[in-house]
Amino acid sequence: xxxPIQSIERAAAILRLLERGSGRLALxxxxxxxGLAKGTVHGILRTLQDVGFVEQEQAGGRYQLPAxxxxxxxxxxxxxxxxxxxxxxxxxLAARSGEAVRIGVESKGAVLVVHHVFRPDDTAQTSDFxxxxxxxATAWGKVLLAWDNDLSTxxxxxxxxxxxxxxxxxPAALTRMLADVRSQGWAIxxxxxxxxxxxxxxxxxxxxxxxxxxxxxxxxxxRLCANNLRPRQDLLVSVVEAxxxxxxxxxxxx
Numbered sequence: 492x493x494x495p496i497q498s499i500e501r502a503a504a505i506l507r508l509l510e511r512g513s514g515r516l517a518l519x520x521x522x523x524x525x526g527l528a529k530g531t532v533h534g535i536l537r538t539l540q541d542v543g544f545v546e547q548e549q550a551g552g553r554y555q556l557p558a559x560x561x562x563x564x565x566x567x568x569x570x571x572x573x574x575x576x577x578x579x580x581x582x583x584l585a586a587r588s589g590e591a592v593r594i595g596v597e598s599k600g601a602v603l604v605v606h607h608v609f610r611p612d613d614t615a616q617t618s619d620f621x622x623x624x625x626x627x628a629t630a631w632g633k634v635l636l637a638w639d640n641d642l643s644t645x646x647x648x649x650x651x652x653x654x655x656x657x658x659x660x661x662p663a664a665l666t667r668m669l670a671d672v673r674s675q676g677w678a679i680x681x682x683x684x685x686x687x688x689x690x691x692x693x694x695x696x697x698x699x700x701x702x703x704x705x706x707x708x709x710x711x712x713x714r715l716c717a718n719n720l721r722p723r724q725d726l727l728v729s730v731v732e733a734x735x736x737x738x739x740x741x742x743x744x745x
Contacts, residue, residue, distance in 0.1 A: 501527065502535050506544065506556070515553040541742075542699035543568070568703045568741075570596055570605040573695065577706060577737040581608045584733040588726055590708040590715070592733075593619060594695070595631035597642060602632045602705075610710070625684065627651050627665060628658050630692035633678035634705035637669040638694060657682040677731060678705075681712050681720045689715040691722045693734035698742045706734050 504525055509516060516524075522532040536554055539545035546557050577594050585592045585608040595602040602624040609616045626632030626646055636643045651660040659665050672678045677693040684690070692707025707730060708715070717723050722730075 498535065501525070501531070502539060505532070505535060505539065509545065509554065509556050515548070515555045517551075517553050521554065541697075543697060543701065568697065570603070573704055573741070574606045576740045577606060577695070577704075580733045580736045580740070581606055581706065584706070584708065584729055585609070585611055587729050588708050590710040590726075591616070592706065592708055593631065594704055594706050595624065595629075595635070595692075596704040597626070597635045597639070598623070600626065600642075600645065602626055602629060602635065605704070625652070625654065627660070628654050628680060628684040630678040630680045630690040630707045630709075631705040633669065633672050633680065634692050634694050634702065634707075636665075637672035637678065638702035643669060654684055655682055655686050657686075659683065677722075677727065677734075678707075679716075679720075679722050681716060687712055689722075691715060691726060691730050693731045694738075695734055695741065696738040703741070706730070706737060 505521060508521060508524055518529055518533055518536070521536070522529045525532070536545055536547075540547060543557065545554050547554050573596065574594065581592045581594060589611060591610040592606075592608040593604050594606040595604050597603070604619045604622045604624065607619045609618075624632060626636050626642070636646055647662045647665060651665070652658070653660050659668055677691065679689065679691050681689045688709065689712040690707055690709040692705040694702040695704040695706055696702055708726065712720075715722060715726060
């Protein structure tokens with residue numbers, strides 16, 4: 492049986508140290524407390540920062556746990572920063588797909604649209620920026636539910652609203668659907684939110700894998716889907732490629 496991994500043990504020791512006392516410590520203080528070289532501690536702290544488990548003060552440079560604890564910060568990021576990182580890729584996805592593109596994050600038990608690119612044609616369209624969408628009945632919401640245990644537990648224990656005849660509201664069925672989303676890496680809704688409409692989305696991830704949002708397209712189901720309610724393969728490839736591109740940009744130091 493393999494032994495413990497030293498770097499993980501040291502990272503855990505740093506997090507436990509930051510939980511005590513004032514919770515704000517300088518690099519030298521952490522290194523001295525753990526009997527480690529400053530260079531070793533600095534490398535671990537930088538990694539913990541990248542995945543959202545540690546923050547560094549602007550003034551003074553001391554390290555601390557994020558408000559709400561490591562998990563809260565690791566699964567959230569500034570929507571404005573997310574929008575900025577995703578803007579060019581969203582425009583490109585709209586141009587390639589010919590469909591409207593939205594980026595959504597979880598907010599108060601719903602999907603909050605933080606960016607909306609209009610469908611690239613001459614039809615009249617209304618901005619959905621700032622609008623909210625249901626978690627259980629849209630592709631963006633299913634992505635967010637699939638990779639957040641607390642969020643999915645809350646949704647599965649609530650009374651879900653049937654928005655159309657196709658909306659999945661039974662906990663067992665939704666549980667199976669979310670397992671499929673995790674397995675395939677993307678989500679689709681066909682007529683579950685609005686009759687005749689479909690949406691297709693994939694996750695946006697921080698370094699380390701935490702899902703902080705979803706990017707996807709929406710439009711008439713007969714335009715987005717092939718046979719058997721499956722998404723068109725070219726559209727699926729475009730959405731997944733866009734999600735990976737945005738996720739790579741999110742790896743840039745925040």
